[in-house]
Amino acid sequence: DTGVSQDPRHKITKRGQNVTFRCDPISEHNRLYWYRQTLGQGPEFLTYFQNEAQLEKSRLLSDRFSAERPKGSFSTLEIQRTEQGDSAMYLCASGSAGTDTQYFGPGTRLTVL
Amino acid sequence: AQSVTQPDIHITVSEGASLELRCNYSYGATPYLFWYVQSPGQGLQLLLKYFSGDTLVQGIKGFEAEFKRSQSSSNLRKPSVHWSDAAEYFCAVGEAGQNFVFGPGTRLSVLP
Numbered sequence: 424d425t426g427v428s429q430d431p432r433h434k435i436t437k438r439g440q441n442v443t444f445r446c447d448p449i450s451e452h453n454r455l456y457w458y459r460q461t462l463g464q465g466p467e468f469l470t471y472f473q474n475e476a477q478l479e480k481s482r483l484l485s486d487r488f489s490a491e492r493p494k495g496s497f498s499t500l501e502i503q504r505t506e507q508g509d510s511a512m513y514l515c516a517s518g519s520a521g522t523d524t525q526y527f528g529p530g531t532r533l534t535v536l
Numbered sequence: 537a538q539s540v541t542q543p544d545i546h547i548t549v550s551e552g553a554s555l556e557l558r559c560n561y562s563y564g565a566t567p568y569l570f571w572y573v574q575s576p577g578q579g580l581q582l583l584l585k586y587f588s589g590d591t592l593v594q595g596i597k598g599f600e601a602e603f604k605r606s607q608s609s610s611n612l613r614k615p616s617v618h619w620s621d622a623a624e625y626f627c628a629v630g631e632a633g634q635n636f637v638f639g640p641g642t643r644l645s646v647l648p
Contacts, residue, residue, distance in 0.1 A: 456635060465626050465638030514579060520633045523568045523587065527580040
């Protein structure tokens with residue numbers, strides 16, 4: 424049983440650089456979610472996909488953020504022109520439409536210097 | 537507005553002592569309720585979930601939770617805490633297939 428995987432686990436970048444994270448969901452899951460978690464807080468919803476369609480985006484997802492799921496399998500989250508405020512843990516979760524549970528990956532910790 | 541609160545930011549218990557964590561929520565529809573645990577630097581692991589039926593639910597790692605829909609609340613319990621239970625505990629609510637709303641978490645420290 425392979426769970427949700429995320430790559431990289433850690434990313435350190437300088438302010439103004441672009442970064443891209445990858446999430447591989449559980450293979451039979453058609454829904455994929457991105458959350459952001461800052462230190463001492465619970466995860467906050469960013470966006471989710473059903474298959475390749477991006478169905479909802481949070482107001483937290485500024486124009487510098489873009490997410491894709493081109494073939495309905497893995498997903499990428501790109502942050503352009505990173506800012507120090509983007510430093511956080513980015514969590515990916517997968518599930519099936521109509522079911523109740525989301526399974527989380529280990530997260531990618533981003534540090535913007 | 538949807539919101540989840542966890543009144544206790546940080547709780548310290550001695551190993552072998554009992555544990556109770558609290559969660560309150562505000563949600564328009566009737567949501568699923570979840571408790572997740574997060575060890576330092578790790579993702580979230582599901583402890584248990586509830587939608588309907590028996591309001592006392594058994595989860596993994598010896599945890600159980602009582603859900604009180606009439607009070608929009610849930611308590612997570614464990615009769616005897618182990619040092620490995622030290623972690624962050626999150627309550628979350630959501631509808632099937634929709635995004636979850638998480639509480640701010642309760643950090644559990646365990647004294648030897």
